[in-house]
Amino acid sequence: MINKLVNKIKQTGAPIVVGLDPMLNYIPEHVQKKAFAEYGETLEGAAEAIWQFNKEIVDKTCDLIPAVKPQIAMYEQFGIPGLMAFKKTVDYCREKDLVVIGDIKRGDIGSTSAAYAVGHLGKVQVGSKTYAPFDEDFATVNPYLGSDGVNPFTEVCRQEKKGLFILVKTSNPSSGEFQDQLIDGRPLYELVGEKVAAWGADCMGDEYSYIGAVVGATYPEMGKVLRRIMPKAYILVPGYGAQGGQGKDLVHFFNEDGLGAIVNSSRGIIAAYKQDAYAQFGPENFGDASRAAVKAMIDDIGGALADR
Numbered sequence: 001m002i003n004k005l006v007n008k009i010k011q012t013g014a015p016i017v018v019g020l021d022p023m024l025n026y027i028p029e030h031v032q033k034k035a036f037a038e039y040g041e042t043l044e045g046a047a048e049a050i051w052q053f054n055k056e057i058v059d060k061t062c063d064l065i066p067a068v069k070p071q072i073a074m075y076e077q078f079g080i081p082g083l084m085a086f087k088k089t090v091d092y093c094r095e096k097d098l099v100v101i102g103d104i105k106r107g108d109i110g111s112t113s114a115a116y117a118v119g120h121l122g123k124v125q126v127g128s129k130t131y132a133p134f135d136e137d138f139a140t141v142n143p144y145l146g147s148d149g150v151n152p153f154t155e156v157c158r159q160e161k162k163g164l165f166i167l168v169k170t171s172n173p174s175s176g177e178f179q180d181q182l183i184d185g186r187p188l189y190e191l192v193g194e195k196v197a198a199w200g201a202d203c204m205g206d207e208y209s210y211i212g213a214v215v216g217a218t219y220p221e222m223g224k225v226l227r228r229i230m231p232k233a234y235i236l237v238p239g240y241g242a243q244g245g246q247g248k249d250l251v252h253f254f255n256e257d258g259l260g261a262i263v264n265s266s267r268g269i270i271a272a273y274k275q276d277a278y279a280q281f282g283p284e285n286f287g288d289a290s291r292a293a294v295k296a297m298i299d300d301i302g303g304a305l306a307d308r
């Protein structure tokens with residue numbers, strides 16, 4: 001799957017991921033109204049609104065982008081109907097040949113991580129039958145329980161040819177509270193970055209490892225150091241747009257070959273129609289606003305890479 005991701009990035013010239021993080025308040029009135037007319041103001045109604053919203057955004061952007069990243073919490077908040085909308089979204093994006101990064105941020109003791117890995121990336125056995133319950137292509141993993149929490153995910157990736165993005169340095173304001181703590185003079189995130197490189201060394205695709213890392217766009221200097229520490233890891237870079245990251249901050253997350261990083265934007269794309277820059281589209285044409293925002297993001301990052 002890492003080879004597919006790299007090839008799609010090369011084909012599209014777009015090292016970007018559209019984050020499918022639908023909140024009800026981003027979903028235009030007319031989409032909500034239609035869903036509620038059919039299912040009432042229920043969890044099912046919310047899930048239908050989310051699904052219709054996602055579908056339109058995917059339809060309007062899928063030819064421009066290599067990948068999407070649905071964030072499971074946004075679906076889980078609507079319970080079982082929400083999770084069904086998550087699964088529908090994953091399946092639809094895979095049908096459109098997009099690489100799907102399940103943003104699930106799991107990680108637990110080994111036996112529990114194994115169950116998460118099977119449910120999201122692998123296959124589960126039920127009597128004589130086998131099922132792939134969620135079947136994303138990549139998953140985000142929290143490594144802060146240590147190797148035995150990560151190994152079951154790696155094992156399933158090896159079997160299924162899937163991949164991981166492991167949290168190394170997160171984009172949020174408090175990420176330094178623990179991640180920047182010094183151990184023998186070195187920040188914890190660097191030690192985690194070294195671990196990601198080690199875990200990924202025998203998990204190589206053609207050019208890059210299928211064990212990638214997450215490093216926030218909001219910490220470009222740290223991204224530069226981590227790029228060197230993990231030369232073969234693809235870096236998922238969230239924090240562009242709504243959290244303040246811009247193309248010019250991100251060049252050092254990429255290798256000299258222009259590969260090695262994929263930048264996520266969620267609210268900046270899916271709620272583009274609410275921004276002044278795209279207001280002319282109006283809520284009716286929210287998908288077109290997202291398409292324009294994707295194009296602007298591609299130009300911003302492409303321009304920054306060309307200028308470096």
Ligand SMILES: O=C(O)c1cc(=O)[nH]c(=O)n1[C@@H]1O[C@H](COP(=O)(O)O)[C@@H](O)[C@H]1O
Pocket residue numbers: 019021071103105140169170171172214215216238239240241242243264265266267268
């Ligand atoms: O793993 C992630 O994707 C992630 C890691 C991180 O350090 N920071 C971060 O924002 N994310 C996710 O990236 C997305 C960012 O959303 P926007 O700020 O709306 O672009 C959300 O789905 C977050 O959960």
